[in-house]
Amino acid sequence: MRPPLIRPYLTTLSLTPENQETPINFIDGGHVDNQLFYRRNHFSYPGMTNVNNWFLVNGLVANPRWFSLQDLRGMPSKTFNVVLECAGNKRSLFEPKTPGEQWGKGAISQGYWKGVPLRVLLEQAGVMGNAKEIVVQGHDFGKRTDTDSLHSFTRSLPIEKACHPDTIVAYEYNGEPLPLKHGSPLRLIVPQWYAMASIKWLRQIRVIDFSYEGPFHSTDYVYYPNKENDEGAYPVTTMNVNATIQQPLDMDVKNTGKHMIKGIAWSGEGQIIKVEISTDGGRTWAEADLIKESDVGYGWTNWVYEWHAAEKGEFMILAKATDSQNRTQPAEPFWNRKGYGYNAIEIITVKIE
Ligand SMILES: Nc1nc2c(c(=O)[nH]1)N[C@H]1C(S)=C(S)[C@@H](COP(=O)(O)O)O[C@H]1N2
Numbered sequence: 001m002r003p004p005l006i007r008p009y010l011t012t013l014s015l016t017p018e019n020q021e022t023p024i025n026f027i028d029g030g031h032v033d034n035q036l037f038y039r040r041n042h043f044s045y046p047g048m049t050n051v052n053n054w055f056l057v058n059g060l061v062a063n064p065r066w067f068s069l070q071d072l073r074g075m076p077s078k079t080f081n082v083v084l085e086c087a088g089n090k091r092s093l094f095e096p097k098t099p100g101e102q103w104g105k106g107a108i109s110q111g112y113w114k115g116v117p118l119r120v121l122l123e124q125a126g127v128m129g130n131a132k133e134i135v136v137q138g139h140d141f142g143k144r145t146d147t148d149s150l151h152s153f154t155r156s157l158p159i160e161k162a163c164h165p166d167t168i169v170a171y172e173y174n175g176e177p178l179p180l181k182h183g184s185p186l187r188l189i190v191p192q193w194y195a196m197a198s199i200k201w202l203r204q205i206r207v208i209d210f211s212y213e214g215p216f217h218s219t220d221y222v223y224y225p226n227k228e229n230d231e232g233a234y235p236v237t238t239m240n241v242n243a244t245i246q247q248p249l250d251m252d253v254k255n256t257g258k259h260m261i262k263g264i265a266w267s268g269e270g271q272i273i274k275v276e277i278s279t280d281g282g283r284t285w286a287e288a289d290l291i292k293e294s295d296v297g298y299g300w301t302n303w304v305y306e307w308h309a310a311e312k313g314e315f316m317i318l319a320k321a322t323d324s325q326n327r328t329q330p331a332e333p334f335w336n337r338k339g340y341g342y343n344a345i346e347i348i349t350v351k352i353e
């Protein structure tokens, strides 16, 4: 008899809109199955009969035009392993706490995205020399708690990032058409940026020569260092260098002997070059083995460290990643009012008996 199929599932934060996190402790290897990919939505899903198989490129372009799914399928494509991390990943770890979805460590996933470079589409539309930003709109819309009017999920991207050769309009995930919940039929994938930039259900891209302002751009996804005022605010863009311990689990109880400590590390700038582990609360550190992926994509790096637990007691295990820009995880998180970009050194506790 076959053993029953037992597998992890998503953790629910809210249902309408749907916000659920990946069981990150139980993700093995490189590519998250679409069923286990975290889901982050600001509104109800757009009615699929309203979502067209095409989107409009207009604004400062010589030839405003539509691009259909069929058009894109006929063009040269790129496929990358890209990690998407919500800017609110690990928000629940902030002290004092910050309002918003109380994500644990699972607002992150990755897999193979296939699509056409946005710059090719912008070139075909004849983007003009004075272009400064592109304003990207999704099909989903609704009310926000801070206004009565309806808003769509709309944000802008600097023209340089829009024209980066690896910013793509994706139509496949892990070799299948994009899942409905992850932006079908077409979504933007912006490697290295927090995932609010990777807009789902593409409806329109407008090229502009000024600084766009909108609630999902200049109210949300902004770091506000102060609780009481907006001084020193600046936009959320690239992912911070970060690491998560997948195994063992926090507060696990183990026997003395050998234990594999494993996890993931990622960064929005450059590559992960080092993950250091401490099994004595940060007094001493040793390097974990990095497991190199064959493709140089924009994915996370898996790592392992063999721990010889000789003595009994409670042990604080720390993980600290460093990237090729020499950015490393801080001991203290950078607290900000909306709780974005948490990347303090990862800590769990394990009891050995
Ligand atoms: N149209 C649209 N795009 C969106 C969002 C959204 O609510 N609407 N959420 C953004 C945010 S904040 C994140 S973290 C990712 C989540 O992508 P996923 O649901 O495919 O995991 O999508 C981004 N793109």
Ligand SMILES: [Mo]
Pocket: 040, 085, 086, 087, 088, 195, 196
């Ligand atoms: Mo997000």
